[in-house]
Amino acid sequence: MTAQPVESAPRYPRKTLRAIREALPADQVVAFEAARDGLDLDDLTKVAAFRDKWWARAVTAQDHQLDSDSDAGMAGDLALAEPWALASGQ
Template sequence: MTAQPVEPAPRHPRKTLRGIREALPADQVAAFETERDGLDLEDLTRVAAFRDKWWARAVTARDAQLDSDSDAAMAGDLDLAEPWSLASGQ
């Protein structure tokens, strides 16, 4: 008997239209579809910007801790580790 490798669940949604759409909260899907349907596929810069914008929203929606950490960081309330000196002998 051989063991099959266990693949962990992907942390981030796939960078496909379907992957992004499935990871978005329900209240953002209509805006995603409207923007997607109006996208000029000949403008590759805008296509990449569209993908990056909505993929980032999908990642944030999938990871609630990331969203709360981002809000805390913007408010100046995120607890960070104290930096340490890289100089030897101090």
């Protein structure tokens, strides 16, 4: 007998424009398309920043735990682990 996970892990979209667009909530698609259409493809730094920003939004929309953690972090309510000393003797 093998154990089955209670909840399957979220499947993150591929880092393609089509996959990102399909994974976005409907209320963000128009903003995504406007930003995409105005993107200067000669500036690779801006292309990478655009991809990363919108991929993160798509991932957050699909992973509800990540979404709630993000909201809690922005509100200052996220419980974080206590830091520990990295050097010995401190």
